[in-house]
Amino acid sequence: MLKASLVRLAGLAALSAVSVAALACEQLQMEAGGPVAAVPDGDGLILADGRSVRLIGMQAPKLALGREDFQSWPLAEKARAALAGLVEGHEVTLGYGGEKLDRYGRALAHVFVQTDAGRIWAQQALIAQGLARVYSFPDNRACLDLLFAAEGRARLGGLGIWADPYYSVRAADQPGELLGRLGHYELVEGRVHQAAKTGGRVYLNFGRVWKEDFTAVIEAAGLRLFAKAELDPLVLEGALVRVRGWVDERDGPRIEVTHPEQIEVLATR
Template sequence: MRTTSLVQLAALAALSSVSTAALACPDLAMVPGGLVVQVTDGDTVVLDDGRVVRMIGTQAPKLPLGREGYESWPLAPEAKLALETILLNKPVQLGYGGERVDRYDRQLAHVFVDSADGPAWAQQAMVAQGLARVYSFPDNRQCLDLLFAAEGRARLSGLGIWRDPYYSVRAADVPGELLARAGHYELVEGRILLAEERGGRIYLNFGRFWKQDFTAVIEAPARRLFVAAGIDPMVLDGALVRIRGWVDDRDGPRIEITHPEQLEVLAIR
């Protein structure tokens, strides 16, 4: 009972602090959503008309949800409970900033709930209490600066997932540990040793042995997004960066960067 109470109080406190988010992120197409009748997990809800909404821009700890052999991520029940406190049985508005429907026919939207101070942003409330992290796509990139700011505060304060080693920011110069996280979504920090272009791709190398060390790869479509954003990854030699994405194992651990928001420059040199 005590854990439940603390999670609910944290959710309500986070919600009260983001009631002006709708004004701060004006580039969304807002539409009525309806009533939230079910919370599936910490980033997915069901509306009274049957639509499933995947709360775009965030990733909460995952529950098995009937998947055989799938282990619950740490703090997944707490994330679900927090989102229930924020949204369950409440009318919401949906804000669209990119692709609106995914291949599973889920709505891809930012979710706002009415509060005493105006519309409050559910995604930011979850990130602010450390029960979700920023998770973006090349076709859905609106409002991310606000979410990154909330995530940074939660991480520095050690809230929620940020006090659990499962979600620790990984070191780029320990490739063995990164290989052990292949198939996982990770935040990785390190200094880029060399940025180079080969075969139309940009490779951000974090070590001298490219078949063993961590590498971030920017394919041609992603590079066009970098150009449109006025960012040149080729000038990042020596920069301290944080990269987020799914770790795979191709000649050592690597992450494919599909859009600029996956790459945060922390220091140039």
């Protein structure tokens, strides 16, 4: 039961279930996007009709874009240029697999470009080049398996961001290093020392000293998504996992897990 549950979680969390991913992508609601007028950053487009599009399912290195006290992340301009080279001069099609608009009014879409070489999925292309990471939301989780597979190949090949220490996968057993990354989006690998449910939330503790060591926390809303997928995060005790999310601090460094795809199971024991 433990092994079976972990395998199911691993499949959802992005190992390489290509057939599942293809099915998910086929189920996208496709709409015409039209010509691209501008590419402000590595995961955003402005269409000729004025619509702003956030490429869902990925996070490119961030540009400062005039924000005070914000430094552009390494390779941010290269990512923007790569996206511009892909979409400029072409019409794009938008694919929706979840919430369609964010609070800023941006379309949250997968972007497809028709070229002489065939149809290109922009998210997959940038992630495959190592110019973006997989980045998902509780209300937008379609097509992730293929994106995780592309990210894994790019990371193993040391492409793009994966050759820069800024984007290194962090070790869960180095809480001091993680405290130095507060407010950053990180990938953290380690073995779950203890999985426990307390007060309506689940804690995945990666060390014996829970007030100091790294912890992944799943609140009630996240647990409902795990339950809907028939997944029990408590079976992760003893598993080697990779957790992705924003690092904050509460009794040591932690990441809040809002949906199952934030956790990749690397080994069950």
